Amino acid sequence: MLHFSRWKTLLIWLVAFAAVVVAAPNLLSEAQRSSLPAWLRNDRVTLGLDLQGGSHIVLKAERSHIVKDRLEEAVANVRNALRGAGIRYTGLTGHGQTVTVRITDPAETQEAVDLLKPLTTAGGQSGLTLQEGGEGQLSLQISDAGIAADVVSARNRSLDVVGRRITGFEYKDFQVRPEGADRIVVQVLGSVDAERLKNILNQPAKLSFRLLDESMSGQEALNGRWPATSEVLYSLDDPPVPYLVERTAFVTGANMIDIEPAIDPQTQDTSIVYRLDVEGTQRLAEATSRNIGKHLAIVFDDQVMSSPVIDAAITGGEGRISANFSEDGVRDLAVMLRAGALPATLTSVEERSISPSFGADSIVSGLVAGLVAVVLVAALMIALYRILGVIAVVSLFFNLILIVAALSLAGATLTLPGIAGIVLIVGMAVDSNVLIYERIREEERAGPSFAQAVDRGFSRAFATIVDANVTIFIAAIILLFLGSESIRGFAVTLAAGILTTVITAFTLTRSIVAVWLKARRPRHLPKSVVAHLFEHTNVRFMGIRRYVFTASAAISLIAMAAFATVGLQLGIDFTGGSLIEVTAKQGNADIDDLRSRLDELNLGEVSVEPTGRPSNARIRIASQGGGENAEQSAATLVRGELAADYDFRRVEVVGPAISGELTMMATLGIVAALAAILIYIWFRFEWQFAVGAIIATLHDVIIMLGLFVLTGIEFNVTSIAAVLTIVGYSLNDTVVVYDRMRENLKRYRKMPLPILIDASINQTLSRTVLTAATTLLALLALYLFGGDVIRSFSFAMLFGVALGTFSSIYIAAPVLIVFRLRPEASNGEESNKTDAGVRSGTVV
Incomplete structure (x- = not known):
C-alpha cells in the first residue's frame, strides 16, 4: 500500500513551496523585484531576443x-x-x-x-x-598553423574592442562572446538599429597620420610605378581622388586619449576633436616640424579623410579632423576611435534582428497557446479520471512551476520555441499520469484490493515511464548542440520539462494520491464512460499487418521519390539568403508595389507574400552567391528602399558559411539522435526490438520529410527540432508497447507471437490513444494560437504525433514477427488457454 512518512510528505511540499518562491519573481516588475533580497531577484528567466527584441549578429575574422x-x-x-x-x-x-x-x-x-x-x-x-x-x-x-594562431589572436583582441564600441553606442543589455576559432557572437537586446550597429562593428577604424609622397601625383603613380615605401589610397570624395601616401605612420588612433564629435551649429560641418598622449604629441611635433610646407595625410581605413598643408609644427597635441559625415556618422566615428581599431576585419556572416513589438506579439501568442493547452488538457483529464484527473492537473500546475524555477536557477533564456516546448510539456506531462492511472485500472481488474492496485500501478509504471521519456530526453540533448539560440531554448525547456515530469509523477502525484486513499478509502477508480471504451477491446491489429506494411512501404517510396525529385523547400538556414518581415507604417502592405520596388534592386530571386495582419508582409531573398558581404549588402539595399514606408519587424540574414554549417550540424544531429536512442533501446530490450524501433523511426522520418515536400512547408532549423522531437515521441509510444510485450513474453511462453502482440497492443491501447490525445490537444492550441513563426513547427508536430502513434502499432510491432522474436508455438492446449485469458483482458 502507498505510504508516505510525514517527513517525506513535508519535504515534497517544501520543495514545491521553494519552487513557487523561486519562480514568483518572474511575475513581478523590475521595480517590484528591486525590493526583493539579492539572492532571489537575480534568479529569473531571461527573455530571449525573439521575445523582447534585439539583434543577434555573428562576426567572422577574415x-x-x-x-x-x-x-x-x-x-x-x-x-x-x-x-x-x-x-x-x-x-x-x-x-x-x-x-x-x-x-x-x-x-x-x-x-x-x-x-x-x-x-x-x-x-x-x-x-x-x-x-x-x-x-x-x-x-x-x-605556415597555415601560424595564420590560424593569428586568426585566434585577432579574434580574442577584437572581443574587447567590439564590447567597447557597443558600450559607446549606449546599449546596456548586450553580450559579446567568442565562438569557434574565428567568430564573435554579439547579442544586443531591446530596440536596436541593426544596420547602424553592424556598421560600427564591421569597420576596422584604423586611423593614422602620415605624409603625402609628393614625388608624383596619385594619378601619375597609377599610370606608372611608385616607390615601395608608399602606396596609392583614395579619398572619401565622390568620385574618389587617388593620393600617393607614405606607408609609415607616426601617429595612430592608439595615441588618441580624448576624442569628441563636433558639429558646427551654423554650417553643420562635422569634425572630430582629439587630444594625443605624450608619445603621440612628441611624434606629431617632430614629424610636422621637419615637413613644414608638405601635406599631412589623415588616413582612416585606407582612405584619405583629409590632406591639410603643414603650416607650422603641431606641438600642442590637440587638433581637429574634418569629417564629411552626417551627425550620426561623426558620432559613430568618435565611438569607434574611442574603442580602438580592430586588429582584423570582421564580416557579418549572420544577422537575426527582431523588433520589440514583434517580440511582444510572440509573448502574447505563446501565453494564449499555453493557457488554451492547459484548459483543454485539464478538461480531458478530469473527464477521464474525475478526482484523479484533478490530482493530475494539480501536479501539472506544480510541474510548470518547477520548470520555471529550474530555468530561473539556471539563468536560462526563454525563447518562443522554448514557450512551445513548455506547451508541449503540458500535453506530455499528463502522459505519465495516464500511464500510471491506466496501469492502476489494469491492476484493479487483476483482483487485489484497490489500495494494492494503486501501489502496483505506480511501481510497475515507473520503468515504462523512464524508458519512454529517455528517448525524448536524448533528442532534447542533441538539440542543445544544433541551430540557433531559439532552438536551444526549446531543447532546454523540453529537457527540463521531462525531468520535472518524471519527478513530479512519482513524488507529488503519488503523495496526493496517498492522501486521497487514506482520507476517502475508495474501492475502485472513479467511473468514466470515455475510459471504459478501451476496457474490452480486442482488435486484431496483426491480422492486417501485410496490407498496412504494403501501404506504408508504398507511401514511403513515394515520399522518397518526391524528396529526390522535387526536394524540400529549404529555408535560409540551409541555403543562405535573407528573410525580412515588414509592417506598413500607414494602411495595409501593398504586395504588388513591394514586388515592383524590390525587382528594381536586381537582387535575383525575391518573393513577397502577406503574413499575419493585412499590414504585414514577408520578403524572401535567395542567396546572392557572392560571399558573406553580398548577403549583407542585399539586406541593406532592402532596408534603404523600404525604410520610409515600412517598419522592419524581423530581419534574418544567413551567409553561406553559416548555412553550410547548419546543414552539416542538422544532418549529424539527426544521425546522432537516432544512434543514441536506438543504442539505448538495444541495451534495454532484445535486438529485435531495436531493429523494430529503427525501422519504425526511419518510416516516420521518411514520411515526415514527404509531408514537407508535399505541403511545400519551409524546412528550416525549427523543422529539424520538430523531426527530432517526433523521433523521440514516436519511440516513447513504441517503448510503452514494447514494455508490455516484454512482460507478456515472460508470462506466456508458448503463445504465438502475433496473438501476443495483439494482446499487448490492446492492453496498452488506452494509454496509446489517451497520451496521444493529450499531446495533440496541446499542439493544436500551439498551432491555432502560437503565432505564425512556429505554425509550421506545430503543424509538423501535430502530424508527427499521429504518425508516431500509428507506427508504434503497425510498424514497430509487426517487425518483431518478421525477425522472429519468438518461433511460432504449437496450438496446444496451454497456448489456447493463455490465448483466451489474454484476449479476455485477464492478467494471469
Missing part, C-alpha cells in the same frame, strides 16, 4: 585579410632588415603566404640568411620558415 596583413608585415620586415644592413636585393614580393627576395651579390647570401632568421621567431611567433634557393634566392613561408 582570414584572407589577416594573411594579407601578415604578408605585408613580412615584406616590410625583410625590406627594413636588408636595407639596414646595406645588403642589395631585387624582386622583393609577397604572394599567397610566401615572401621571396633575391640577393644581388651571392656572396652576401649567408649574411642575409643570418639577418632574416630572427624574423622566424620575432615576438615569440612561430609559423615563419626561411628557405634558401639557388643564386641568392630566399623565401619566407608563412
Whole structure:
C-alpha cells in the first residue's frame, strides 16, 4: 500500500513551496523585484531576443585579410632588415603566404640568411620558415598553423574592442562572446538599429597620420610605378581622388586619449576633436616640424579623410579632423576611435534582428497557446479520471512551476520555441499520469484490493515511464548542440520539462494520491464512460499487418521519390539568403508595389507574400552567391528602399558559411539522435526490438520529410527540432508497447507471437490513444494560437504525433514477427488457454 512518512510528505511540499518562491519573481516588475533580497531577484528567466527584441549578429575574422596583413608585415620586415644592413636585393614580393627576395651579390647570401632568421621567431611567433634557393634566392613561408594562431589572436583582441564600441553606442543589455576559432557572437537586446550597429562593428577604424609622397601625383603613380615605401589610397570624395601616401605612420588612433564629435551649429560641418598622449604629441611635433610646407595625410581605413598643408609644427597635441559625415556618422566615428581599431576585419556572416513589438506579439501568442493547452488538457483529464484527473492537473500546475524555477536557477533564456516546448510539456506531462492511472485500472481488474492496485500501478509504471521519456530526453540533448539560440531554448525547456515530469509523477502525484486513499478509502477508480471504451477491446491489429506494411512501404517510396525529385523547400538556414518581415507604417502592405520596388534592386530571386495582419508582409531573398558581404549588402539595399514606408519587424540574414554549417550540424544531429536512442533501446530490450524501433523511426522520418515536400512547408532549423522531437515521441509510444510485450513474453511462453502482440497492443491501447490525445490537444492550441513563426513547427508536430502513434502499432510491432522474436508455438492446449485469458483482458 502507498505510504508516505510525514517527513517525506513535508519535504515534497517544501520543495514545491521553494519552487513557487523561486519562480514568483518572474511575475513581478523590475521595480517590484528591486525590493526583493539579492539572492532571489537575480534568479529569473531571461527573455530571449525573439521575445523582447534585439539583434543577434555573428562576426567572422577574415582570414584572407589577416594573411594579407601578415604578408605585408613580412615584406616590410625583410625590406627594413636588408636595407639596414646595406645588403642589395631585387624582386622583393609577397604572394599567397610566401615572401621571396633575391640577393644581388651571392656572396652576401649567408649574411642575409643570418639577418632574416630572427624574423622566424620575432615576438615569440612561430609559423615563419626561411628557405634558401639557388643564386641568392630566399623565401619566407608563412605556415597555415601560424595564420590560424593569428586568426585566434585577432579574434580574442577584437572581443574587447567590439564590447567597447557597443558600450559607446549606449546599449546596456548586450553580450559579446567568442565562438569557434574565428567568430564573435554579439547579442544586443531591446530596440536596436541593426544596420547602424553592424556598421560600427564591421569597420576596422584604423586611423593614422602620415605624409603625402609628393614625388608624383596619385594619378601619375597609377599610370606608372611608385616607390615601395608608399602606396596609392583614395579619398572619401565622390568620385574618389587617388593620393600617393607614405606607408609609415607616426601617429595612430592608439595615441588618441580624448576624442569628441563636433558639429558646427551654423554650417553643420562635422569634425572630430582629439587630444594625443605624450608619445603621440612628441611624434606629431617632430614629424610636422621637419615637413613644414608638405601635406599631412589623415588616413582612416585606407582612405584619405583629409590632406591639410603643414603650416607650422603641431606641438600642442590637440587638433581637429574634418569629417564629411552626417551627425550620426561623426558620432559613430568618435565611438569607434574611442574603442580602438580592430586588429582584423570582421564580416557579418549572420544577422537575426527582431523588433520589440514583434517580440511582444510572440509573448502574447505563446501565453494564449499555453493557457488554451492547459484548459483543454485539464478538461480531458478530469473527464477521464474525475478526482484523479484533478490530482493530475494539480501536479501539472506544480510541474510548470518547477520548470520555471529550474530555468530561473539556471539563468536560462526563454525563447518562443522554448514557450512551445513548455506547451508541449503540458500535453506530455499528463502522459505519465495516464500511464500510471491506466496501469492502476489494469491492476484493479487483476483482483487485489484497490489500495494494492494503486501501489502496483505506480511501481510497475515507473520503468515504462523512464524508458519512454529517455528517448525524448536524448533528442532534447542533441538539440542543445544544433541551430540557433531559439532552438536551444526549446531543447532546454523540453529537457527540463521531462525531468520535472518524471519527478513530479512519482513524488507529488503519488503523495496526493496517498492522501486521497487514506482520507476517502475508495474501492475502485472513479467511473468514466470515455475510459471504459478501451476496457474490452480486442482488435486484431496483426491480422492486417501485410496490407498496412504494403501501404506504408508504398507511401514511403513515394515520399522518397518526391524528396529526390522535387526536394524540400529549404529555408535560409540551409541555403543562405535573407528573410525580412515588414509592417506598413500607414494602411495595409501593398504586395504588388513591394514586388515592383524590390525587382528594381536586381537582387535575383525575391518573393513577397502577406503574413499575419493585412499590414504585414514577408520578403524572401535567395542567396546572392557572392560571399558573406553580398548577403549583407542585399539586406541593406532592402532596408534603404523600404525604410520610409515600412517598419522592419524581423530581419534574418544567413551567409553561406553559416548555412553550410547548419546543414552539416542538422544532418549529424539527426544521425546522432537516432544512434543514441536506438543504442539505448538495444541495451534495454532484445535486438529485435531495436531493429523494430529503427525501422519504425526511419518510416516516420521518411514520411515526415514527404509531408514537407508535399505541403511545400519551409524546412528550416525549427523543422529539424520538430523531426527530432517526433523521433523521440514516436519511440516513447513504441517503448510503452514494447514494455508490455516484454512482460507478456515472460508470462506466456508458448503463445504465438502475433496473438501476443495483439494482446499487448490492446492492453496498452488506452494509454496509446489517451497520451496521444493529450499531446495533440496541446499542439493544436500551439498551432491555432502560437503565432505564425512556429505554425509550421506545430503543424509538423501535430502530424508527427499521429504518425508516431500509428507506427508504434503497425510498424514497430509487426517487425518483431518478421525477425522472429519468438518461433511460432504449437496450438496446444496451454497456448489456447493463455490465448483466451489474454484476449479476455485477464492478467494471469
